[in-house]
Amino acid sequence: MKHHLRLCLLLLFLAGNQVVAQEKFVTLSGRVTDAGNHQPVIYANIQLKNGSIGTIANAGGEFIFKIAEKFWKDSLLISCIGYKTITMSLTSGSLQDMDIRMEPSVYLLPVVSVNVRDGFGILKHMISSIPENYDTADVRLTAFYRENIRLAGDTINFNESVLDIYKTYHTSRDHKDQIHIIKGRKKKVDWSKDPQLYSWIANITNTAYSSLNEDLQKYLDAKYNILNERNFRYYTCDYKETVREGDRNLLVLYLQPKEDSRKALVHAKLYIEEATGALVRCEMETTPAGIDYVNRHQKGGIGHTIMSKIVKATLDFTKLSLVITYKKYRSKTYLSTIQRHWECVVNSKKREMKDVQWIGDFHLLVTDVNTNSLQRFATGISNDKESMNHEVGNDYDPTFWENYNILLPVLEDSLQQKKETTQPSTKAMLVSNRQNGFTQADTLRGMLSPLRSCYDVSFYHLDVDVNPDTRSIQGRNKIRFKVMVPFNLMQLDLYANMHIEKILYGDQSLSFTRKDDAVFVRFPATLPAGSEETIAVYYNGVPQVPDFNIPMHGGVLWDKDEEGNPWIQMVCQGSGASLWWPNKDHLSDEPDSMRIWITVPNGVTEISNGRLQRTTPAGTNKTRYEWLVSYPINNYNATFCIGKYAHFKDAYISSHDTLTIDYYVMPYNLERGRTMFAQVKPMLACFEQHFGKYPFPRDGFTLLESPYPMEHQSGVCIGKIKEGMRLDYTPMVWHESAHEWWGNAISCKDIADMWIHEAFATYAEALMMECSDGKAMGVAYLDEQKDHVNNKEPVTGVYNVNHIHYNIGDMYTKGSLMLNTFRFVLDNDTLWFNLLKDIQQHFRYQTLSSDELVSYICQRTRTNYTWFFEQYLKYTCLPRLEISLKEHGANLQLKYRWQADVSGFKMPVKVTVAPGRFGFIYPTTDWQMITLKQMKEDDFEVDEDHFYIQVAEA
Template identity: 65%
Template sequence: MKLHLQLCLWALLLAPVLTLAQEPVITLSGQVADAATRQPVAFASIQLKNAGTGTASNTSGDFVLKIPGKLAADTLLISCIGYRAIARAIPPGGMQDMQLMLEPAIIALPEISVNARSGLAILREAIARIPDNYDTADARLTAFYREHIRLDGDTINFNESVLDIYKTFRDDKEHHDQIRILKGRKKKVDQSADPQFYGWISNIMNTAYSSLHEDLQKYSGHKRSLLNERNLKYYHVEYRETTREGDRNLLVLYVTPRENSRKGLVNARFFIDEASRAIVKFELEAAPRGIEWVNKHGKGGFKYTIMSRIVGADFDFTGLRVTIHYKYFRGKWYLGTVRRHWDVLVNSRKRNIHNMPWTGDFSLLVTDVSKDSVQRFSAGVSDKNASMNYLTGGDYDAAFWEHYNILQPDLPDSLQQPTPAGPPAKARDTAAVRVSNRQNGFTRADTLRGMLTPLRTCYDVTFYHLDVDINMDQRSIKGSNKLRFKVAAPFGKMQIDLFANMRIDSILYRDQPLAYTRESDAVFVHFPEALPAGSEQEITVYYQGRPQTPDSAIPMHGGVFWDQDNAGNPWVQVACQGSGASLWWPNKDHLSDEPDSMRIWITVPNGFTEVSNGRLQRTTPVGSHKTRYEWLVSYPINNYNATFNIGKYAHYRDLYTGLDTLTLDYYVMPYNLDRARALFRQVKPMLACYEQHFGPYPFPRDGFTLVESLHPMEHQSGVCIGRITPQNSGDTHPLLWHESAHEWWGNAISCEDLADMWIHEAFATYAESLVIACSYGKETAQEFLNDQQAGVRHREPVIGVYDVNHIFYDIGDMYSKGSLMLSTFRNVLDNDTLWFRLLKDIQQHFRYRTLSSDELVQYICRRTRRDYTYFFDQYLQHTALPELELSLQEQENNLAVKYRWKADVPDFRMPVKVTTAVDQFRFIYPETNWQSMVLKNMTAEDFEVDDTHFYIAVSGLE
């Protein structure tokens, strides 16, 4: 239950570290004070002249600095804005109770040459020089981090840690900062009186990461950044004075929102080096409009709304402040300190809480910068979505880092040899494995796997009977599969599929063995005579082997998971959506051909429960030590959906009365039974929501089964939801919704080539938002959808390459971008009655069938009576979003607007909503040529594009 706060209002509104535990260190400690007043100087910089090592004084002026012995010959520099810098030799044996006195700087009147220039011009110079003044290459930072949260004056969260940071200047989907926690402490707080409430209000989504996101110079181009040129017009920038930090003159700029500006969100003060125009420090505070914006957009979207209702509490921000100070090292400026303070008022009627003050203080102090052999971390990276309180281990010690110390972690070389979270997964050497995709190309084996050749189209599978014995000790499979098929065209040779590492013992036809040959994972079966068209035939393949295990380094790489439950019992599951079902059983492994029904018999050791698809018909003893679980699937099923799960399961059953009476079967680990009963309370409302929008549950004869599993997967009528944990067993479980939605999208209707897998994943991902809408309303659902934008990478088109089983690549966009495309299309239609009727019609028209993207798009065009081919081509066939290009020109009291689409599809003409009057959105109908309109009584600041409901790019809003 973590509070998800998206509060990068300022910039986002989005090295080896010294591991010298055994090396001698020189310890310096003392206080920095004002030489004139003898008062402590807070946040003074104490750092080495020629190395990246340093620290800062705390609010009492105290500091502790530990310096590796090898740097003893360096010089100590002490500086603070408004004071003259001083230099001190490093005492060889260290020193305690150092008194470092800083003389106030004598500030001269501004030079006429500076004073004559506008503050805006100075700020623009500083922005232009960011690439020159700041290191645009990757760096390795050591940092101290502290988080302190209080409710009504009482501490409810206090943690501190040493961080190892991979910091990149780049800001895109491929490059992002990484954090590892090397050492930490936290204060124990008793939350037993109201754990749900205190757990929510005290655990903020990783504030160490969001502190890095305050790095204004890195995110200067972000659309809501104060430094973005398009936003400067909302502010008044004034140069007021010059101050000093050490030997540098700093120009002080004050930034305030212009009068009546609705988009002026912050008040700011910048300290800019006069010589280089480097931004040395800045202070930001939310203006009233900024507080309004954060309370509307920055609390965490749908997650906040849901948790607020579950917990029975809400909050509003009343103040936000951030101070960033940069440190100079080897000719460049680096992030030095980030200090943030949040003021919030909490309300909860059920707890009789009214405007209770909540405050948060978050401090990040960079204590070392390294540029040596900087590489991205490959292990031990902290979860961006977990709270620092959750991630930080150990109890709080009052003497631990009390004064922002730079302490070397008392650990073995944890940076060079990160401790893995668990035993390493056994997987093949992926560096030596060639993966077929657009970048690497495709092979004949890919064609054999992915293309419908005459050796496959000559027959149509009608029934499978799979009968296998699972040897969990040997991690092997042995058994047979009967293929019943109808002959579509006369043939004497056919192709089936089974991975080359699996051995075929024999293939029987009318009780006689057939000859066969193998190439890659294809098996070519030879008959003694041609089989006549229209006849129904069957063969039985006897086989055995050790199926491959999944390789997590390869996207969509499937196999058999051999693992253990929390009690140490064997736990086994197969998942093969990408690699294909032929990795563990012989079949016609192409999505276009589904059997009308299937029998699945799985034999396992006594004492274990086995769960497959459809209805369990019976269990049959096999000898004295084994049991066969006999399942029947009475509907068409695609091959990768056939499955087995083996474990020490507990089972219970329920009934759902919807459009049909449906049995609900639940298989979970016994130790999770109570959690499961709470988790599965959402199943009936979820099914009701899906039936409302998509039509009846597709497989009533087979029932609906949910299985706790090693890996989540949409196995038909036996949906696997992954492991149940304390963190995911609440009332909101989008993964459960997603996998269950596949019963309609992916199982009831299926794509006929993996290139069109978006039909499964985009609709299932979009379906998650409908569950949100059914429970929490349309506005919250839209927030949920907009959160998906962060997952879009724009690296590959949503549609893959046909006829080659193209799946081993970054497929994430078929989920998130596909879902956002569907949401956008709903808003293009601007008719929810039509939209939801269309979803039901698609289900009814294509039920128990396979289809292609072209078939689906053409059906949509027919049902809506408009040609939307251009729309789907742009979103599915190209990586870039359609971009709405604008040119705005104020003309007295009116606004002249020019607009057009920039898109890959030549005739792209999607309607989109913009403000045609203040706060009033209306449709315009751009095309790829320029069009224009004049909006009366509008300014450029009043003009907005509805990119909340339309997933597009926008340029020219200036």
């Protein structure tokens, strides 16, 4: 073997005047079988003796291998672990349809030296040697990938690609495997007979990425990894034999489930290099328990379940097998091949299909290892949520390659000719957050200082002219406020790039100064407490546009629709409303009502908040849209969205009243919009059931298609309706609509507590699933949210500095999972859903803090749960339930305690207290012990479906 595992595929990097494709080739083909039992030798290696090119046999032992003319004088080596290597001359006999039979090669130790070997001892030695044998640094790989899916013997998806892989060892949300498809092809398959079914069963979520997730040595701590020592108790591990491969001995271990073990999910056969303890090969196949687990938990989650209902078909696994091999490069071993074979049955009464066989083969072959000058990809990264069938492109090129059959020495430094680097934007490096610190400007923006708390805004009248040609706005905002304490100096807010023409107090012009984005307005005399005053700020400028490299960076989106018409939207939740209009830009102060007038060119429609009162001609070729919001509204919710819209109406009639609903969509999406919005009334019914009456009935409920989704009060933006998107399953519509209750009807006082908006709205998505499809579907929906939790920063932000420009994803997902956990801590759905309605009623049309909400929850439930919310909101770590299990005869001894950041953490949690039955235990931070009658270790589970925690076995 060459010291450098460095192979590349022909035609991969054609450059300059190379004409490699015109070189003459000879094609070898054949089948490799076991000489004794005539079974195929799966994934046997076929390569040139003196060259670095080769291929491997498929699951049937078959191969095709093309060799360039210059290599014809070489010899062919056929090898596989456990078999004697065969050397064949390329000049002897027929090279087509060869029948190659391999003799087993068992290396028997002399009788006098045979000892009983401890299988688990060998396995544990292999695991402890991983840091020495297996490269635990990031690595760059080139690989061939093939996906082949058949239904009843007919191909329904066949694609191949060359992959450039950035493979990590220490994986996190921001540092994970990346795949770039260098070249790909797929076979054209006719799905016209049943496009809905074929699209569902042929497009598997990116199997190239999931193949990398099979790396046993990388994911040692994975819950069901056979190398996770927690799982050893479910298996027996026996040393069977020593086999010879080349000049090394390989120890063969058989890992088998213990009798009646329901948690042993696979049978496995491992080959371990005797001299070093390095893992060379692992073969696995699911047990019946494994098949049952996969069918219940691993078929694609909530998306799969929903599509199964829509398509009216089921796809159930009957067999899964996996072969992983590792090869040495220099002093370390690296992933070499991953071969996955899946068998399923498809059933559909609608189609009269019963147990129709579905087979999928997924092969990854690493052809190049590079450990030097590694940089992550900045562009061209394959989407891990899309299928490979979608990602590789549309054409099937017969000159591309056939099997793993045209492998050539790498072109000189081919992978290093272009390096893609990630250059963070300057702004992204300068934004204020925990890492970069905060400035005086952040305090001016985020602090409720005396110059702000001295007055309370009661009404805004915003009158703005939007000019799409110059991307500018000009207007005026009248601010009516109540004087809380006497003052003659107040703070307003308007971004420094926006020009203030004048500020009028009646007919009198007021003096003002500016610092950063703050505006300090001086009155000629002290205003008395209790008085109602009005000022008008006249201004103009070009508002900022969003920089999507900066989290929560807002501005005006100057977009175009699919027909080239202007499509303009204001989004400013994070950056603040003062980026486009002057106001008291602090979440604690909402006007009681607001008038919004937006003037736009004729020919487009403008949608803001509340109800449209009238449209008025405004000069030459302009129209003013006059809106009135009759409820309190937070500043970032005030908005405009401008485009050539189609408009239709509906009404939601409930026991409470009749609610008018207005829909605005692009004309070319009118029918899609009608289909999508058919779910709105059931959604409103679900939310009213759990949260109480829709909070803004006077203003009605408006949903509009928009460049960007955003929860603008009574004018909810849902993003773009795209061709091919699911119209019957739109969590974005649910989420943004739920904000009418959570974020609009009640709002946080400081953006650091924005989890009150986002956690409840994200949880509402799961409740919508529960309302429409049952509790189990809600649980499945929540389970998928776990994959999106980062646990890098606390859910709550830093107070008084407008802390928002960071990854706030945990406010959504971790917050939602926290709420669901609290539901099951209460263990009383009547109490839980009454609590949600009571929160809405108690705080409606008010702003509140996290502490105020938690205090109310404790008061309402008559229990102090402060410790619960502090752990989930103020710390990054999940509470960890530490357990110790020990069987005593027919009983199971369970020791348990919490490890948490909050002292006195004492959350009850459900575990199996009898076979098949969950019950509560009440851990504290001190060890406790109970005996569970008539239970084995195999029977024990912690209810992680309903409690978002970590579980660690001591």
